[in-house]
Amino acid sequence: MIQNRTRVAPLIRSKWLPPRVAQRLGFAMLTLAAVLTVTPIAVVVIFIMYKGLPAISWEFLTSVPREGMRAGGIMPAIVGTFYLTLGTALFSIPPGVAAAIYIAEYARPGRLTRLIRIAIVNLAGIPSVVYGLFGFALFVIFLRFGTSILAASLTLSIMTLPVIISTAEEALRSVPQALRVVSISLGATQWETVRHVVLPQALPGILTGVILGLERAAGETAPILFTGAAFFLPRLPNSPLDATMALPYHLFVISTQVPGMPVQIQYGTVLVLLAFVLGMNLIATIIRSRARARRQW
Amino acid sequence: MDKFVIEDLSLNYSDGTESLKHVSMRIRANAITVLFGPAGGGKSTLLRALNRLNDLADVTSISGRVLFNGQNVLDPAIDVISLRRKVGMVFARPIVLPMSIYENVVYGLRRAGERDRRKLDAAVERALRQAALWDEVYDRLFDQAAELSGGQQQRLCLARVLANQPEVILLDEPTSALDPIATAKIEATLQELKEEYTIVIAPHNTQQAVRVADDAAFFLMGELIEFGPREKIFITPTDQRTLDYVQGRFG
Numbered sequence: 043m044i045q046n047r048t049r050v051a052p053l054i055r056s057k058w059l060p061p062r063v064a065q066r067l068g069f070a071m072l073t074l075a076a077v078l079t080v081t082p083i084a085v086v087v088i089f090i091m092y093k094g095l096p097a098i099s100w101e102f103l104t105s106v107p108r109e110g111m112r113a114g115g116i117m118p119a120i121v122g123t124f125y126l127t128l129g130t131a132l133f134s135i136p137p138g139v140a141a142a143i144y145i146a147e148y149a150r151p152g153r154l155t156r157l158i159r160i161a162i163v164n165l166a167g168i169p170s171v172v173y174g175l176f177g178f179a180l181f182v183i184f185l186r187f188g189t190s191i192l193a194a195s196l197t198l199s200i201m202t203l204p205v206i207i208s209t210a211e212e213a214l215r216s217v218p219q220a221l222r223v224v225s226i227s228l229g230a231t232q233w234e235t236v237r238h239v240v241l242p243q244a245l246p247g248i249l250t251g252v253i254l255g256l257e258r259a260a261g262e263t264a265p266i267l268f269t270g271a272a273f274f275l276p277r278l279p280n281s282p283l284d285a286t287m288a289l290p291y292h293l294f295v296i297s298t299q300v301p302g303m304p305v306q307i308q309y310g311t312v313l314v315l316l317a318f319v320l321g322m323n324l325i326a327t328i329i330r331s332r333a334r335a336r337r338q339w
Numbered sequence: 340m341d342k343f344v345i346e347d348l349s350l351n352y353s354d355g356t357e358s359l360k361h362v363s364m365r366i367r368a369n370a371i372t373v374l375f376g377p378a379g380g381g382k383s384t385l386l387r388a389l390n391r392l393n394d395l396a397d398v399t400s401i402s403g404r405v406l407f408n409g410q411n412v413l414d415p416a417i418d419v420i421s422l423r424r425k426v427g428m429v430f431a432r433p434i435v436l437p438m439s440i441y442e443n444v445v446y447g448l449r450r451a452g453e454r455d456r457r458k459l460d461a462a463v464e465r466a467l468r469q470a471a472l473w474d475e476v477y478d479r480l481f482d483q484a485a486e487l488s489g490g491q492q493q494r495l496c497l498a499r500v501l502a503n504q505p506e507v508i509l510l511d512e513p514t515s516a517l518d519p520i521a522t523a524k525i526e527a528t529l530q531e532l533k534e535e536y537t538i539v540i541a542p543h544n545t546q547q548a549v550r551v552a553d554d555a556a557f558f559l560m561g562e563l564i565e566f567g568p569r570e571k572i573f574i575t576p577t578d579q580r581t582l583d584y585v586q587g588r589f590g
Binding site for chain 2: 218220221222223224225226227228229230231234238239242243
């Protein structure tokens with residue numbers, strides 16, 4: 043045993059680099075990788091702000107497009123995206139959270155639960171344009187909602203559901219089992235336990251997931267393309283059955299379909315959409331960090 | 340008078356970890372019954388059988404009878420909600436609910452449908468006094484319960500059970516996370532509480548078992564080895580294994 047000791051080689055040792063240098067090099071490469079992930083978002087935001095900020099004015103945000111969208115503002119698109127996001131929230135949050143509660147708190151592990159899980163995962167993987175066509179067939183044509191905010195919101199909701207379900211389920215599961223046992227031991231029913239102990243604890247996590255899901259819905263073009271987005275509609279929608287302009291689709295239109303479009307308006311529109319989405323992201327981050335500070339486990 | 344009569348109780352978990360083998364014993368009212376023995380002996384399992392908290396675990400088979408005031412609690416038709424109100428439980432770690440001290444105490448009452456503010460207030464004071472916590476928290480009842488010290492939190496857990504006005508209090512190693520001073524407070528409180536309640540405790544060491552017991556039951560690998568009054572079990576046990584364990588030769 044003792045004679046053998048000298049023959050044992052160190053686990054990992056470079057033949058040509060002293061360990062200290064190897065460590066430094068490794069550390070530098072990891073740091074570089076971390077910095078590289080930040081770079082694209084920073085470059086995008088700065089570039090868009092640089093190009094788009096000059097276009098932003100009170101008039102741009104609050105007036106309708108004029109002269110074939112080559113002048114005027116983008117208010118109908120801003121309001122339209124707001125309505126679509128609101129409608130998506132309305133149709134996706136209640137069933138999404140309810141489904142998550144069922145899966146996390148009630149479903150017993152088995153065939154059906156596994157099937158539901160597989161369905162959710164696959165739902166999340168479907169390309170958004172497929173949702174668009176599905177929504178067109180189901181809501182616009184079959185249910186006769188027409189090209190409308192209602193049909194577009196419902197289509198976006200189906201797309202958002204898996205995101206909401208899986209993040210809400212995760213949030214519910216992260217609530218310690220001990221709290222449930224305590225609640226039950228005090229004579230609470232399972233629903234009372236969910237309602238009074240588990241849900242309040244999971245709420246910040248659920249909200250984060252909800253906002254991230256809605257944020258994605260707000261920025262999507264394909265699902266609303268056939269179901270509710272209007273090419274040019276220089277007024278505000280006055281019913282859920284009205285079609286509407288929306289920021290992502292408007293952006294697509296003015297970038298590809300309108301000759302002689304002032305570049306500034308394009309970048310201004312991008313900036314507004316980016317601010318809308320990143321703003322929602324910011325809210326999610328604030329909720330999450332507040333909740334983390336209050337958390338007890 | 341016997342609060343619980345356990346007849347030939349056997350229980351298995353699906354993963355086969357801890358189980359009970361043909362346990363029969365009686366739990367006297369207004370006394371402290373101690374379940375002691377090395378880990379994995381079945382103490383927790385027995386405690387959780389008394390208020391059907393085992394329903395939450397993966398129990399594959401259960402047989403025998405557990406009579407509470409003459410009624411078999413293993414009967415699927417029994418009202419488990421009211422059983423759990425009458426047979427409350429304090430756990431090893433002080434697990435306060437993420438709400439105020441006040442709301443922790445009235446949690447059971449609210450679930451039972453009590454809305455009258457004066458009744459709730461009175462119940463809070465009564466329960467906190469019984470748990471010897473009132474003097475320390477009366478001026479901050481609406482602070483988060485998590486801000487209390489570990490010992491205070493465990494007495495809050497006890498108060499929470501007491502507010503339900505139970506008949507039996509089960510305690511599963513209630514002082515294992517506490518320092519000696521906090522432990523002494525809980526033990527002293529239990530001595531007072533037994534005048535009014537039936538107490539079943541699985542202490543986290545033999546010394547505590549000796550200190551608090553009126554009756555003692557020695558569990559080893561899911562079997563009830565010996566059961567009797569405290570003097571009998573700790574001074575003149577009949578079974579060699581009980582003697583060896585009490586004297587610290589194993590465990």
